[in-house]
Amino acid sequence: MKQEKMLSDTLENKSIVSSGRASQCIDDDCLHELQDTDTGALSRIADAVSSMLDGVGEDPEREGLVKTPERVARSMRFLTRGYRQDPEEVLKKAVFTEAYDEMVLVRDIDIFSMCEHHLLPFFGKAHVAYIPDGKIVGLSKIARVVEVYARRLQVQERLTQQIRDAIQNVLNPKGVAVVIEARHMCMVMRGVEKLNSITTTSAMSGEFLASPSTRSEFLRLIRP
Ligand SMILES: Nc1nc2c(ncn2[C@@H]2O[C@H](COP(=O)(O)OP(=O)(O)OP(=O)(O)O)[C@@H](O)[C@H]2O)c(=O)[nH]1
Numbered sequence: 287m288k289q290e291k292m293l294s295d296t297l298e299n300k301s302i303v304s305s306g307r308a309s310q311c312i313d314d315d316c317l318h319e320l321q322d323t324d325t326g327a328l329s330r331i332a333d334a335v336s337s338m339l340d341g342v343g344e345d346p347e348r349e350g351l352v353k354t355p356e357r358v359a360r361s362m363r364f365l366t367r368g369y370r371q372d373p374e375e376v377l378k379k380a381v382f383t384e385a386y387d388e389m390v391l392v393r394d395i396d397i398f399s400m401c402e403h404h405l406l407p408f409f410g411k412a413h414v415a416y417i418p419d420g421k422i423v424g425l426s427k428i429a430r431v432v433e434v435y436a437r438r439l440q441v442q443e444r445l446t447q448q449i450r451d452a453i454q455n456v457l458n459p460k461g462v463a464v465v466i467e468a469r470h471m472c473m474v475m476r477g478v479e480k481l482n483s484i485t486t487t488s489a490m491s492g493e494f495l496a497s498p499s500t501r502s503e504f505l506r507l508i509r510p
Pocket residue numbers: 401402403440441442443470472473476477478
């Protein structure tokens with residue numbers, strides 16, 4: 287298959303050293319995308335992109351577009367790399383026993399995701415809080431778990447709940463609260479074309495549901 291041949295040529299030209307699933311590339315700026323060695327998946331996406339270029343009335347063979355299917359394939363696999371990561375495993379890497387039992391809040395976590403309806407980006411901020419019950423988690427792991435779920439095809443509501451559920455399952459804390467504020471490009475650059483609309487979703491558990499004062503404290507802390 288043509289795209290498959292192009293992909294394997296690229297892998298050779300970029301000095302990829304393959305060792306099992308992971309590979310190393312000498313070019314730092316392309317490291318993330320080129321670490322993906324699933325040439326079958328890459329070539330299926332690339333073939334679809336060629337058809338898409340044809341479908342929009344372009345010539346997939348013209349100079350500027352010749353490598354586009356391969357670039358889009360790598361980009362798309364990068365933007366959906368969360369399917370190949372286990373969020374609960376990510377969290378479990380840094381769980382510590384600690385008596386702290388007040389709210390822990392990581393706010394303003396940047397998110398970039400893609401809506402499953404139009405494959406267009408939505409992006410914004412996530413705010414994640416929990417109240418420990420004997421166990422805390424490394425702070426970066428909260429941002430990482432957000433990242434794992436965001437890097438899939440999503441609806442904002444599910445993304446919000448999945449983050450809550452992963453933290454709840456792994457830490458079993460007294461409560462978890464997640465708020466996401468995002469702009470959906472499918473509502474901005476097409477469709478209803480509302481440039482300034484922002485969607486807010488929330489998912490809570492435990493004390494954040496049971497105690498209005500805990501919920502208010504959280505909402506006050508995430509106010510801009
Ligand atoms: N609930 C929810 N809807 C979303 C999200 N992302 C995109 N959508 C919506 O998904 C819906 C799909 O509606 P359809 O009528 O099937 O698609 P469409 O004809 O492209 O709709 P328009 O965007 O209104 O032009 C649209 O209303 C989008 O705004 C999301 O994260 N959550």
